Amino acid sequence: MRRARTWLPGLLLVAPSIVAIGVFVYGMLGWNFQLAMTDKHDEVSEGNFVGLQNFIDIWDQPRWHLSVNHAIVFTIVFVVGALVLGWLLAFLMEKGIWGEGTFRAIYLFPMAVSFVATGIVWRWLMNSGMEERAVGLNRLFDAIGLPQWQWFRDPDWGMAAMALPAIWQMSGYVMALFLAGFRGVPEELREAARVDGCNEWGVYRHVVLPLLRPVTLSALIILGHISLKVFDLIVAVSGKQIITDVPAVFMWVAVFDSHDPAKGATIASYIVLSVAVFVIPYLVWSVRKERRS
């Protein structure tokens, strides 16, 4: 009885959120997977269990291959770009730049803007018109003599261009993460390294960077899951065009245009699974770490 008194209030306190998450996250996930394993290919039919048939069939569709490729290109460019740029900004900040507070606010600001607003601005910036028809970035590039690009309409590198607004938006956030990481490295450790004859680069290479590994991992996971689910940015920049198709947009078309709930649920399942590939190892790792400490 006395034991119950210690854990019961705590449980009661978190019970509402356990129930809400159970229903609205895991319940809905379960419902989605169940729907993905039926042949409910229009809104009115009942839907019989067909196992993993939908998951296999979708690989026959050229559009699915295209959207998966697009998602991979977008993820690589976006994650690497935002990590490198964010790290670089944090590094400069850490070197004690004048007016650091102002710069920090400026770089962090884009995160406060929604992807839709970002997308609408960048749609204009990345307009593919050239020479006398150029607007946005191409106009600027034309004026200063740089080559002009098709941007997101480029058949091969369009998705890399599409990652630019996402990098613009998220690199400030990565900077904040890294900056906190840098500040968390005790000055004594750096000094010890310097006393041992390390140059400034060596201090970063052998002392600071290894200590930043957990921060880098967190940033990677946050960026990775945003990237695999990306939808609003793409729709704001180009709508539901095949040239910039990603799984989330394909899912939208499958549900609302093709009126095929099972296909939409299948794509949604793949998106969840791809994000899980990122998130689950992280969870395992952090649980283990907590146990150790």
Place this chain on the structure above:
Amino acid sequence: MTAAAITMASVLSLSACGGGEQAAQPSASGGGDKQQVEVFSWWTGPGEADGLQAMRKIFEQQNPTLTFFDAAVAGGSGDKAKALLQSKLQADTPPDTFQGHAGAELQGYIKAGDLEELNSIYDELKLREAFPEQLVEQISVDGKIYSVPVNIHRSNVLWFNPTVLKDAGVAGAPKSIDEFVAAMEKVKAKGKIPLSIGSEWTVTHLLESVLLGSLGTDGYNALFKAGADWNSAEVTKALESFKTILSYAGDPQDDWQPAAKQVADGEAAFNIMGDWAYGYFHNPPEGGLGKTSKTDFDWAPSPGTEGSYLWLSDSFTLPKGAKNRDGAVAWLKVAASKEGQDAFNPLKGSIPARKDADQSLYTDYLADALKDWASNKLAGSIQHGVAVNQPWLASINEAVGLFIGTKDVAALQKALADAATANAQ
């Protein structure tokens, strides 16, 4: 307290009368005792929004107890609007009435039991006599009618810039697909864009005109009947022409308006777009480009389609479970009336679905359209929901979108044939 409430209410109703562009009130009976009718459409662009406002005026004059709530969602061809509508319908919170293209596009809603049939309204207003027989026949499903067509649009219109054609040495609008390609080659040599295009749906729009121009009206209509052969050599030839034509296209624009503007501005020679472009070209600068017809822009049936009217029609429906059913019926009556259609159509750049419209209101392009509508053979549009239902259209759009990247005619034809097999009824 009561006095304060009354004052507030009178202030609200006063401001409601005073403001020409009153803000939309989300709650049903917010300030006064007026009831709101939520009208869902995708008419937000220049020209079309003006037409909707003109019809709204008549509606509010005739129904002083009702206010019009404009639930329009932007985006040409209604692709974003239809996605939102779908979630509203699935949540059983339909708008009081929604815009839909007359024809096969409504099949999904009808099958899902979302729509009320309107036969009694048709009988009450004698609409069967007012609309052309063929139109009523095409929008009926098992003898039941589910929507009120407000207008008729033409999809197969070739818009061109006469000055650009003259400079390139092209005598007039090309009459066949071969002439069209030859003309575009001449324009290309002059450094202008031969054919302007917008986002991917405008390319599907182009495809339907090319199919009609290449196959002829009967061949085209046969594609949507039972046992249609999308694998035929004729279709292959049409798709090869489509590929050739597309090779003359300029950089894709964001939507159809900027693509049409390239023709009006003399940057491009041709654009194949529905006749809603006329309102955009012709209306004064607040809503359109304020261009002069025949000098700044001109039109002809798209190459090879003279004598055919590739039609589509915007219509309004009565969803089951509408909050304000009476209000919706009142809106449908305005939409079906001669007065409503004659107010809407000249601004929208379309012709009325009714046969008894005041012909003097339709001048310039619209006079040509009225004449052709009366005499031409009819074919239903693909992109605009007459000939194919929504899943079929989604498959066609997917095939065309992939084709823009690959330019693989065989793959396009196979995808189109598969789409027809999977979706034809």
